[in-house]
Amino acid sequence: QKEVEQNSGPLSVPEGAIASLNCTYSDRVSQSFFWYRQYSGKSPELIMSIYSNGDKEDGRFTAQLNKASQYVSLLIRDSQPSDSATYLCAVRTQGGGGNKLTFGTGTQLKVEL
Amino acid sequence: GAGVSQSPSNKVTEKGKDVELRCDPISGHTALYWYRQSLGQGLEFLIYFQGNSAPDKSGLPSDRFSAERTGGSVSTLTIQRTQQEDSAVYLCASRPNMGGVYEQYFGPGTRLTVT
Numbered sequence: 001q002k003e004v005e006q007n008s009g010p011l012s013v014p015e016g017a018i019a020s021l022n023c024t025y026s027d028r029v030s031q032s033f034f035w036y037r038q039y040s041g042k043s044p045e046l047i048m049s050i051y052s053n054g055d056k057e058d059g060r061f062t063a064q065l066n067k068a069s070q071y072v073s074l075l076i077r078d079s080q081p082s083d084s085a086t087y088l089c090a091v092r093t094q095g096g097g098g099n100k101l102t103f104g105t106g107t108q109l110k111v112e113l
Numbered sequence: 114g115a116g117v118s119q120s121p122s123n124k125v126t127e128k129g130k131d132v133e134l135r136c137d138p139i140s141g142h143t144a145l146y147w148y149r150q151s152l153g154q155g156l157e158f159l160i161y162f163q164g165n166s167a168p169d170k171s172g173l174p175s176d177r178f179s180a181e182r183t184g185g186s187v188s189t190l191t192i193q194r195t196q197q198e199d200s201a202v203y204l205c206a207s208r209p210n211m212g213g214v215y216e217q218y219f220g221p222g223t224r225l226t227v228t
Contacts, residue, residue, distance in 0.1 A: 034217075092215050099144065099215065100146070
């Protein structure tokens with residue numbers, strides 16, 4: 001079982017819709033969770049971090065964390081074509097070199113006009 | 114402020130040659146990470162430096178890979194006797210030394226092609 005799993009997609013949504021990106025992780029002691037956006041040919045860009053159960057909102061982005069279900073998601077409201085990218089989920093686990101992040105392989109999002 | 118910088122942006126080398134990749138972290142960031150990303154693959158952790166502590170080398174794929182960080186700032190990743198499977202984008206990230214802050218910020222990467 002992969003430590004961090006994401007559906008590779010592509011996930012296609014129409015412009016203006018809500019895009020929902022999901023990520024599951026295997027290590028129950030994981031502490032911190034991050035969403036990165038990566039445009040083709042570019043490096044990952046941090047867009048959200050979430051440390052506690054519940055929702056965290058930043059502009060059009062909402063991160064949701066459920067530690068009991070080992071699940072973290074990213075919602076993008078009013079999706080724009082410029083949101084088309086690969087979204088990487090990353091997880092930090094406490095202890096044993098716990099300042100490293102483990103990344104999923106990413107979900108490709110396509111926002112269509 | 115200035116972000117993480119990496120050089121060169123692209124490197125083409127012949128199989129068997131040594132290469133050095135450079136990373137200059139965000140000023141004041143004490144933690145520095147190297148990852149690599151192969152085509153269509155996720156980010157693979159290579160090595161982690163935190164201040165003056167011994168680096169975490171647990172992700173280095175073979176003894177052909179090494180890295181150093183001088184003066185707690187600039188880091189160099191060296192790959193000796195390069196192989197074609199070393200072709201990838203090598204990414205550097207840094208993190209501030211603040212309790213409870215774990216966000217990492219990436220540089221633009223170095224695309225390494227071994228021919």
